[in-house]
Amino acid sequence: MRAPSAGRTAVRRWCLRRLQLLPLLLLAGGALLDYRTSPHFSAEAFYTAAPMTAAALLSLRATILAGLGACAIDFTLLTHFGFIGDSGGRSELAAVATVSAFAVVVNRLMYYSDVRLQSAREIALAVQHAVLPQPPASIGPLRIAVRYRSAVKGAQIGGDLYSVQDTPYGVRCLVGDVRGKGMGAVKVVDVALGVFREAAEEEPTLVGVTARLERALVREAERRAGPERTEGFVTGVLAEIPLSGDGLRLVNRGHPAPLLLHGGVVRSAEPSEPTLPLALAELGPDGDRTDTVPFPPGTTLLLYTDGLTEARNHAGVFYDPGVRLTGHDFSGPDALLDALLTDVSRHTGGRITDDMALLAVTRGRS
Template sequence: MTRPGEDRARPGVLPRGVCLLPFLLLAVGIVLDVGTPRDISAAACFSAAPIVAAALLSLRGTVLVGLAACAADLAVLAHHGLLTDRGAYSDWVSVATMAALAVVLNRVLHRRDMRLRSVSGIAAAVQHAVLPQPPPRIGALRIAARYEAAQTDAQLGGDLYAVQDTPYGVRCLIGDVRGKGMGAVEAVTVVLGAFRDGAHREPTLTGLAQWIEQTLLRELAQREGLDQVEDFTTAVLAEIPRPGDRVRLVNRGHPAPLLLLEGAVRPLEPSRPALPLGLAPLGTDSTPVDTVAFPQGAGLLLYTDGVTEARDMSGTFYDPVGRLTGQRLRGPDELLAVVVADVHRHTRGRIGDDMALLALTHTGPTRTTRTTRPS
């Protein structure tokens, strides 16, 4: 039984076959030394094997490869009758030295891996705290959300989503903070906090957008980590009032949501463009609210531009409308799974930007007994 952090192979980001490389080097060294004249040495293979093992295997594996390399070099010397030749031992000393260095290197890499795992774990915990999963169902709506980081070890970025059940209906937010580093993460917390507070305060979707914008502008002016020019936020606010048969949308410079119904996919473009959140001082027009039907069986997909800006090897952007047209998906979880898997196929796993996705489907009223509230 292996100890924590002492797996037979180093963290499973590499195919298992790659971990056989040290043993392959040992085998090649033995074949070369045995099959060539005695004045030709393959000690370089024996020296390389433990160094490669240090990067790929655990401490135990590295020690075993190092011992095997020293033993193989001695066996080759015996095969050529050089055990009594003092000069031939220089190769063996080199192999033994590299084996010892490999053990030290393995420990250094192990400590680095542990630090990376700790940082990744903290980042994942922060992400779950900042972007908690929405409830799977609210009334007639089934809901699912997903966050895909562009880098494997990165768990936090500028993409965001949120869902709130309010007296005015179910309100949703999808957004993308422009900016990088901790400033973007800080802006995410500001936008999400403003949305969660304002969603219950503001009776209109326009008022909610203004609430978030005013909060963001105030924080931009007060916090040194936020840039008043760079850290604006593109966003879509959606409101589905009860009984859930229509959707109100406010789009602030964000990719248009998609309405899916019976295999058809319709982009819900805004009736009039609006500036992203945080850029209100640059414009004076009020934000339009667009209302569309949301019949039973329909799905709504909100996403950030990491989806539409994903490119294949030829540079072609991913087209969610064309890729989803004709597909009849049974629920929000299946919809997100299909989209994420399709983006990975389109890019061959080389995603250049984070993706946040939020999906809702109108399934009709639940069959549970409903309690009548006093009017």
């Protein structure tokens, strides 16, 4: 896997800078064409296109200057060819002036639209930080990194969730995926994370934490109407990592199996028994099972939601993180997640159809 290309960003910036010269080129090209062709030919289209292009690409000042420049050039050439006194010449100049004034209005509308969009993004980011706070970069010998990608462009939070809690029983992690979308899913995320943070501090076992989550999510589902009452559920995997020792404990409730990476080798931590998602325990056998798996120093635990494994390329082939990560070694959890997101984007051509939450924990040496 390769890091994102800095050259690609430089090319985009170069193209944008060149594109910003377009209003000037339209004015210069229109003036030259108007002057060198028949007096009855008009380059009015060039003069009106210049301020409108400036409105989309440049500042208010540049838009005004482009409009004034268009009017000045059109007036000069109409005077040169002796058309400024007739109705056709005045009509043309009025059209150029009107479009130039309208370009200023368009520029302001675009500016205030951008301001509102930026404000909405900042609010969404504040909500994300409140509901999904950034975990500490390290706890004891553990290094931690998270990433969240929403399928909705501009959105910062959806139905996926993660949490990392330093508790008397070790570092406890949760990654989950709420069925459904929208504010209803965000509310369930808030409930699940609130219960997990409290239970993780109080319950001596992962099974106890899971039971608290189950009860809370069942109560939340009972408050809803329609299909959400019976079909609302959360897939999730809970991990408990003691700060000493070489193992970790997992409880998986219908969620994609975590991956363990060490020295280019990737292992899938499949649950010993299949289980139903949270809020559906009454439909299956009683009790949760805790699986213990090796987690020696230098190993990274990768927890993720199905937005990763259901990412498809143009041929409809799903992304397989186990295969794609095999043979690669990473300096830490941040490097792993950055490379993973870059590879997923390359696989899908940049199209994300489902939210994606990623949590990586690397055990260093005590």
